Amino acid sequence: MSTDQPILVPILGDQLTRDLASLRGRTKEDTVILMMEVWDEATYVKHHKQKIALIFSAMRHFAAELEDAGWTVDYVTLTDSDNSGSFTGEAARAIERHNPRAVHVVEAGEWRVQQTLEEWPDKFDCEVEILPDDRFVCSIPEFNDWAEGRKQLRMEFFYREMRKKTGLLIDGDGKPEGGEWNYDSENRKPPKEGLEAPQRPLFEPDETTRDVIALVEEQFGDHVGSLESFHWPVTREEAEETVAAFFTERLPKFGDYQDAMVFGQDDLFHSMLSTSINLGLLDPLDLCQRAEQAYTQGNAPLNAVEGFIRQIIGWREYVRGFYWRFMPGLESDNALNAQRALPEFYWTGDTDMRCLADSIRSTLDNAHAHHIQRLMVLGNFALIAGISPRDVQDWYLAVYADAYEWVELPNVAAMVLYTDGGKLASKPYAASGNYINKMSNYCADCKYSVSKKTGEGACPFNALYWRFMDRHRERLEQNPRIGRIYLNWDRMGEDRQAEYLESAEAFLDTLEPAKDGWAR
Ligand code: FAD
Ligand code: DLZ
Ligand code: SF4
Numbered sequence: 001m002s003t004d005q006p007i008l009v010p011i012l013g014d015q016l017t018r019d020l021a022s023l024r025g026r027t028k029e030d031t032v033i034l035m036m037e038v039w040d041e042a043t044y045v046k047h048h049k050q051k052i053a054l055i056f057s058a059m060r061h062f063a064a065e066l067e068d069a070g071w072t073v074d075y076v077t078l079t080d081s082d083n084s085g086s087f088t089g090e091a092a093r094a095i096e097r098h099n100p101r102a103v104h105v106v107e108a109g110e111w112r113v114q115q116t117l118e119e120w121p122d123k124f125d126c127e128v129e130i131l132p133d134d135r136f137v138c139s140i141p142e143f144n145d146w147a148e149g150r151k152q153l154r155m156e157f158f159y160r161e162m163r164k165k166t167g168l169l170i171d172g173d174g175k176p177e178g179g180e181w182n183y184d185s186e187n188r189k190p191p192k193e194g195l196e197a198p199q200r201p202l203f204e205p206d207e208t209t210r211d212v213i214a215l216v217e218e219q220f221g222d223h224v225g226s227l228e229s230f231h232w233p234v235t236r237e238e239a240e241e242t243v244a245a246f247f248t249e250r251l252p253k254f255g256d257y258q259d260a261m262v263f264g265q266d267d268l269f270h271s272m273l274s275t276s277i278n279l280g281l282l283d284p285l286d287l288c289q290r291a292e293q294a295y296t297q298g299n300a301p302l303n304a305v306e307g308f309i310r311q312i313i314g315w316r317e318y319v320r321g322f323y324w325r326f327m328p329g330l331e332s333d334n335a336l337n338a339q340r341a342l343p344e345f346y347w348t349g350d351t352d353m354r355c356l357a358d359s360i361r362s363t364l365d366n367a368h369a370h371h372i373q374r375l376m377v378l379g380n381f382a383l384i385a386g387i388s389p390r391d392v393q394d395w396y397l398a399v400y401a402d403a404y405e406w407v408e409l410p411n412v413a414a415m416v417l418y419t420d421g422g423k424l425a426s427k428p429y430a431a432s433g434n435y436i437n438k439m440s441n442y443c444a445d446c447k448y449s450v451s452k453k454t455g456e457g458a459c460p461f462n463a464l465y466w467r468f469m470d471r472h473r474e475r476l477e478q479n480p481r482i483g484r485i486y487l488n489w490d491r492m493g494e495d496r497q498a499e500y501l502e503s504a505e506a507f508l509d510t511l512e513p514a515k516d517g518w519a520r
Helices: 039-043 049-068 087-098 111-123 140-147 155-166 207-219 236-254 274-279 284-296 302-326 354-366 371-384 389-399 405-416 433-439 460-471 485-492 494-509
Strands: 007-010 031-036 072-076 102-106 127-131
Touching (some): 007 087, 049 207, 049 274, 072 087, 140 155, 140 302, 236 302, 284 302, 302 405, 354 371, 371 389, 371 460, 460 494
Parallel strands (some): 031 072, 102 127
């Protein structure tokens, strides 16, 4: 073996950090970095145009940053790429070009891609090393150790372990800061009249982004979404600007209004950092440490800082461990046997339900909706209307700029649709219009009346909620967190129950199924 043969280091589109395991300890002289824009990845679902533009632009900026720092980067653009359009095809071509002595690649975030990487040692003539992705607080084996033998997996208990492991918000006696592990009950303030969040930094597309936008418009013109409002951070510096603005302007109120929704205010006090964290532009643990500092320096209250840290070292890490533990089955689970096609309005926003219309408008305009819109409006509707998990999963994966299957699928399938029958969460997040009315200002100007339960003009969430509870009684009645609700249902009497069920069916009959071709 000749020593002047380099090591080939493929860096995937969501691995954009110089602190990647495959680069650590490498010298610039004997390394060729390979980055690939490939058709397979851009089209395995029809991603929102902004999502493709964001990933390609961030990849191109990162390649330029590496080159400026003296690394050799072999960057394959979509137009240069082979028609076969796959990571394997491009890696094979790069091996021919560079004749490397080995390929060092960090494991893929998604199961689908990881299966491909695992074929490489048999496919290629040189040595292939697949390294663990250590950009997470909890490794996959560590999660499995924690999960093994537990009757139930619950985020709360996992989260406490992560708090102890990182020392985040742990006081000098090893106790949780403020005495409680979780301040969730202080994260649910309804929006008060006139609640407005400061504008987050919006980044004007530079030349690289403009090139990519033109490419996406030309090649993926039939994908959902608009590129006009593309303002995502595409570099580490821009991501840091978003962090700075979040810490000073939004974090103090993040805790109070985490579950609030306001018509036309697309991100309220949320951080808008998920795209940058998932791409690798920001380090999640570092963000949590800086949030903790904001608390210790008196710049943000505990309910905000704990809430933010919980989302990252709690939920984000938990869903990642859960994904790898339950794939590939997680993709096809359907415990509630939901079969209805996704309604067309999810792709167009054309519905009179104001909560859904606003959440979908934000999704189409920005490739983003905030957590509570994703969970309690878009997800809740899909759950109680009995929409097929496959359709819902494809939709979420396609429309959000931060969507990678490892984080999208556990949230959509297990958290929202309860397809796993309760492995991830203790109960389905089903709710009637009351919840949305309490946490938003959507209902006041809606064509439907939230206080009307059945019949013409009644909020559809009300009848759908009871239809859902009735259909799944056998399973849910056993659940100590929900079971008592059936006392209310039984108290209504048969005639009233029939009105609810008829109302729900009548509404469902009006739903137009999505046309073919939106998602795949
Ligand atoms: P913030 O509200 O500011 O939260 C801070 C950070 O915490 C986020 O940036 C994110 O990294 C993390 N976080 C918060 N909640 C979760 C969660 N449930 N799971 C994992 N990380 C979390 N997040 C994605 O990154 N990609 C997805 O594809 C995705 N799909 C989702 C689908 C559904 C049905 C639901 C209910 C949630 C989904 N989430 C997803 C989680 C969450 O909605 C987004 O991370 C959040 O809206 C991103 O906006 P933000 O950065 O302003 O978040
Ligand atoms: C989502 C995506 C898209 C649209 N395009 C590319 C690409 O061209 N090249 C690339 O390296 N990654 C892309 N990605 C991300 C991958 O689909 C996938 O999510 C990650 O590699 C994680 O497994
Ligand atoms: Fe949504 Fe019902 Fe409220 Fe209308 S009345 S905004 S459909 S919850």
